[in-house]
Amino acid sequence: xxxxxHKQSLTNCTFPISDFKLVKKKVxxxxxxxxxxxxxxxxxxxxxxxxxECLLAAGVKNxxxxxxxxxxxxxxxxxxxxxxxxxxxxxxDLKNETRKIVSERFDRxxxxxxxxxxxxxxxxxxxxxxxxxxxxxxxxxxxxxxTLNFTSELENNSDLLQIENRIxxxxxxxxxxxxKYHIHRGDCYEINFCQEFFAxxxxxxxxxxxxxxxxLSPNPFSAFYKLEDKFxxxxxxxxxxxxxxxxxLSQPIKGTSSRFLQDKINDEKSRQDLYASxxxxxxxxxxxxxxxxxxxxxxxxxxxxxxxxxxxxxxxQVHQMISTVSGELKENVSFTEIIRATFPMGSMTGAPKKRxxxxxxxxxxxxxxxFSGALGYIDxxxxxxxxxxxxxxxxxxxxxLYNASDKYLSFLVxxxxxxxxxxxxxxxxxxxxxxxxxxxxxx
Numbered sequence: 001x002x003x004x005x006h007k008q009s010l011t012n013c014t015f016p017i018s019d020f021k022l023v024k025k026k027v028x029x030x031x032x033x034x035x036x037x038x039x040x041x042x043x044x045x046x047x048x049x050x051x052x053e054c055l056l057a058a059g060v061k062n063x064x065x066x067x068x069x070x071x072x073x074x075x076x077x078x079x080x081x082x083x084x085x086x087x088x089x090x091x092x093d094l095k096n097e098t099r100k101i102v103s104e105r106f107d108r109x110x111x112x113x114x115x116x117x118x119x120x121x122x123x124x125x126x127x128x129x130x131x132x133x134x135x136x137x138x139x140x141x142x143x144x145x146x147t148l149n150f151t152s153e154l155e156n157n158s159d160l161l162q163i164e165n166r167i168x169x170x171x172x173x174x175x176x177x178x179x180k181y182h183i184h185r186g187d188c189y190e191i192n193f194c195q196e197f198f199a200x201x202x203x204x205x206x207x208x209x210x211x212x213x214x215x216l217s218p219n220p221f222s223a224f225y226k227l228e229d230k231f232x233x234x235x236x237x238x239x240x241x242x243x244x245x246x247x248x249l250s251q252p253i254k255g256t257s258s259r260f261l262q263d264k265i266n267d268e269k270s271r272q273d274l275y276a277s278x279x280x281x282x283x284x285x286x287x288x289x290x291x292x293x294x295x296x297x298x299x300x301x302x303x304x305x306x307x308x309x310x311x312x313x314x315x316x317q318v319h320q321m322i323s324t325v326s327g328e329l330k331e332n333v334s335f336t337e338i339i340r341a342t343f344p345m346g347s348m349t350g351a352p353k354k355r356x357x358x359x360x361x362x363x364x365x366x367x368x369x370x371f372s373g374a375l376g377y378i379d380x381x382x383x384x385x386x387x388x389x390x391x392x393x394x395x396x397x398x399x400x401l402y403n404a405s406d407k408y409l410s411f412l413v414x415x416x417x418x419x420x421x422x423x424x425x426x427x428x429x430x431x432x433x434x435x436x437x438x439x440x441x442x443x
Contacts (some may be wrong), residue, residue, distance in 0.1 A: 005140060006122070007421060011331070012121075013131055013132050013133055013138050014129050014130070014131040015129065015130050015131075015132075015142055016129050017125075017128060017130050018127060018128075020125065020126075020127050022129070022184075023130055023145075023398075024041075024125055024144070024270050025052055025127060026145050026146055026148060027039075027054070027056055027145055027187065028056075028146065028211070028297055029129075029148055029207070029208075030045035030145045030225075030226065030303070031056055031162070032057050032207060032241065034058045034062050034226070035055065035060070035225050035226070035228050036058075036063075036117060036181065036226060036227055037057060037058040037059070037119075037224075037225070038056070038057045038058075038060070038087040038119075038223065038225050038226075038375070039052050039054070039056045039087070039171050039224040039225070039287065039322045039376075040054070040055045040056075040221075040222075040223050040375075040376070040377070040394075041053075041056075041214065041218075041222045041223065041224075042054065042220050042221075042222075043122050043214070043219060043220060043222055044127075045220035046250075046311070047220050047239075048248065049242060049244065050079060052124055052126070053124075053125055053126050053127065054123075054125035054126075055122070055123070055124055055377065056120070056121075056122070056123040056124075056125075057087040057122050057377070058120065058121045058122075058123070059087070059119055059428070060118070060120065061084075061117075061118045061119065061120050061349055062078075062082060062117065062118040063115070063116065063117040063118070064078040064114075064115070064116055064117075064308050065112040065115040065116075066112055066113065066114060066150050067093070067113040067114075068093055068094050068095075068096035068097035069096075069097060070097075071094065071097055071113060071114050072094070072097055072098070072114075072336040072339060072340065073336070074268060075114055075116065075335075075336055076334055076335060076336040078116065078436040079104065079116075079334075079335055079336075079378060081277055082164060082380075083380050084118050084120060084380065085118070085119070085377055085378065085379050085380070086116045086117065086118055086377065086378045087116065087117060087119060087376070087377045087378075088114065088115045088116030088117055088375070089111070089114065089115055089225070089232075089370055089373055089375045089376075089396070090114055090343060090373050090374045090375045090393070091111055091112065091113040091114060091368075091369055091370045092145030092344050092348070092369065092370070092371060092372045093113050093367065093368065093369065094113050094114060094339075094343060094344075094370040094373070094401060095343070095344050095357055095404075096113075096191045097113075097162075097332040098339065098340050098343055098344075099353065099354050099357060100352070101358060101361065102257050103361050103367055104361075105332065105361065105364065105365070105366055105367035105368075105369060106365065107367040107369055108193055108198075108347075108365075108403065108406055108408040108410070109230065109369050109370070109401050109403050109406075109408065109410060110225065110230065110403060110404075110406075111230055111232075111369050111370040111401075112361070112370075115227060115399050116378070119261065120133070120134060120135075120136075121133070121134040121136070121141065121338060128290070130142065131303050134283055148191065148419075149425065151374060158161040160200055161199040161204075161409065161441055161442070162196070162199055162200075163197050163199050163438065163441060163442075164197065164198055164199070165195065165196070165364055166195060166196040166197070166198060166309060166365045166366055167195055167196075168326075169427060171307060172195060172423075172427055172430075173423040173427065174396055174423070175363050176193065176417060176421065176423035176427075177423060177428055178363065179191055179193060179359065179363065179417045179422075180417065180419060180421060182359060183418065183419045184419065185416070187355055187359070188350055188355050188356045188359065189286055189350070189351045189352070189418070190267075190282075190283055190286045190350040190351055190353065190356075190416050190417065191349075191350035191356040191359055191360065191392045191416070191417050192347070192348050192349055192356070192360070192372075192414050192415070192416050192417070193335045193363065193364065193369075193412060193414055193415065193416065193417050194360075194364055194366075194368065194372070194412045194414030195364075195365075195412065195413065195430060196365065196366040196410055196411070197411050197412070197413070197434065197438075198408065198409060198410045198411075199408075199409040199410075199435075199441075200408060201407050202402070202407050202408065202409035203407060204402060204409065206224070206226070206229075206231040206233060206352065206402060207224070209233055209400060209434055209441070210224045210233045211441045213233060213235050213400070213436065213437065213440045214235065216315050216316070216317075216436050216440060217235045217315070217317050217398070217436035218235070219235045219237040219315055219398065220237060220239075221236040221238060221239055221394035221395070222236060223236070223238060223375050223394065225375055227402045229403060229405040230397065230398075230401075230402070230403050230404070231258070231400075231401070231403075232370060232375065232399055232401060233399060233400040233401075234375065234396060234398065234399040234400075235398045235399065235400065235436065235437075236394045236397050236398055236399065237253065237313070237315050237397075237398065238251065238252070238320075238322075238378075238394060238395040238397060239251040239252045239392070239393070239394055239395070239409060240342075240345050240374045240393045240395045241338070241342060241374070241392075241393050242343075242391070242392045242393070242395060243294055243329070243338070243390050243392075244390050245389050245390070246328050246329050247326060247327070247328060248295065248298070248299065248326065248328075248329055249307075249324065249325070249327075249328070250291050250294075250295065250324075250325050250326075250342070250345070251322055251323070251324050251325075251348040252284075252287045252288065252318050252322070252323060252325075252346060252349055253321065253322050253343065254280065254283045254284040254286075254287045254321060254323075254347055254397075254416050255274055255277065255280030255281070255284050255310075255320060255321025256274070256280075256318050256319070256320055256321075256415070256432065256433065257271065257274035257277075257281060257318065257319045257431055258270050258315065258318060258319075258432060259272060259314065259315075259317060259318055259319060261316075267419055270319060270390045271279055271312055271319045274312060274321055275312050275321070276317050278420065279418060279420040279421065280321055281321075282418055282420060283324055283416040283422055284309075284321050285309070285323075286348075286350075286418070287323075287347050287349050287351070287416070288306065288309065288323045288325060289351070289407035290346035290350075290351045290352075290353065291325045291342075291345075291346050292304050292306070292325055294341050294342040294346065295325060295326075295327045295341075295342065296327070297339045297341040297358040298327075298329060298330060298333050298337060298338055299327030299328055299329055299330060300327070300328045302329035302398075302419075303327045304325065304326070304327035304335075305325070305326060305327070306323065306324070306325055307324040307325065307326050308322070308323055308324040309323050310323065310327065311323060311324070312349075316386060316436075317432075317433075317435060317436050318321065318432060320434070322391070323433045323442075329360055333379060335391065338347070341411060343374070344357070344373070345374070345395055347395065347416075348372035348395060348397070348414075350416065350417075365409070365413065368412065369401070370401065371396055371397070371399060371401060371411075371412045371415075372395065372396060372397065372412075373396050374395060374396060375393065375394055375396055376391060376392050376393030376394060377391060377392060378390075378391040379391065388411060398433060398436070399411060400437055400441070401402045409441075411434065411437050413431075413433045413434045414430065414432040415430055415433075416435075
């Protein structure tokens with residue numbers, strides 16, 4: 001214990017540390033004892049606005065979950081009654097409630113459409129401190145974390161996983177041409193189409209897989225989320241929504257190109273090519289317009305603005321084109337009113353939203369479920385009314401989904417289809433986005 005903690009006296013709930021990476025690893029190992037936890041990891045990226053480095057919520061004091069119907073009304077009531085931080089997710093199929101669409105697709109993962117919980121313990125880790133918030137003995141919790149010798153008792157047959165594609169490449173190419181026909185005749189302007197990779201009889205150690213994925217592809221909105229027998233192993237680079245005070249902000253991603261980490265010249269060329277790409281710019285600006293329209297429904301007139309357009313950000317696996325849109329919220333807008341106006345996020349649907357979501361249901365083979373939903377936290381912010389809470393949510397992409405009871409593993413990848421799309425290149429983009437996950441699962 002002494003080799004991790006500084007020698008200063010440990011006071012209150014915040015304790016100094018000297019080995020950030022080791023403490024983070026021990027906190028993750030310690031969290032495995034809980035049936036439900038949510039671990040959010042920034043991986044030391046400083047993409048603005050930066051919230052915090054690592055955040056763990058573990059154990060359940062109160063919770064709410066369910067499927068689309070009256071879910072958002074019940075969720076708002078739950079938020080209003082709880083003045084403490086809440087953690088959880090919004091599944092893509094809440095669209096059935098926000099946009100009045102019904103999905104009947106295949107689902108082997110069985111995440112609820114929404115789940116939020118008030119945790120028993122919250123742990124915040126920075127480069128030089130760990131803060132523990134609970135009704136228990138916080139010093140004892142810290143000692144348990146730092147002295148834990150963790151050995152997984154879970155089987156792991158990830159080396160033997162037989163990963164299959166729900167549709168063949170030829171089927172994918174044919175679907176893209178059909179979607180381009182819809183665009184050509186004016187049904188929509190852009191549509192995000194996803195395909196599923198899956199494995200049955202899968203036995204994995206989710207923590208081990210998360211640690212491997214984080215090592216290979218650390219991203220600023222990564223997460224490790226356990227909901228009883230269901231796991232989300234997430235390496236997302238994208239923020240959905242952040243609210244701080246009266247300001248709300250969204251950072252949609254549209255546009256992807258390869259990294260060449262061993263070749264600086266080609267890597268920079270790939271970056272510049274992405275910035276100059278007519279197809280990617282077209283796709284990005286359409287989503288920006290959609291986000292601006294969504295935010296205008298809940299923001300004061302004239303306050304929605306574009307803070308950055310076509311920003312190129314580099315991650316371990318890919319370069320991404322990211323834009324930032326913000327606005328000042330109207331008075332007394334509740335959390336679920338914001339979600340009704342903005343969810344699902346435009347980067348994972350397309351435009352116009354309702355029509356493209358109907359086409360997604362028509363052409364995709366798998367129910368998206370938690371994928372392309374959002375994971376994060378709601379912070380009541382001290383004396384603010386619960387309905388005016390601050391929050392921060394990612395976009396659930398670049399993620400492995402796992403149902404341990406059914407031994408079913410799945411991940412989905414997609415791309416934005418426009419009139420300028422080339423079906424072969426879209427397929428290659430999907431494989432590029434799947435590269436890190438396939439590498440981890442195939443060891």
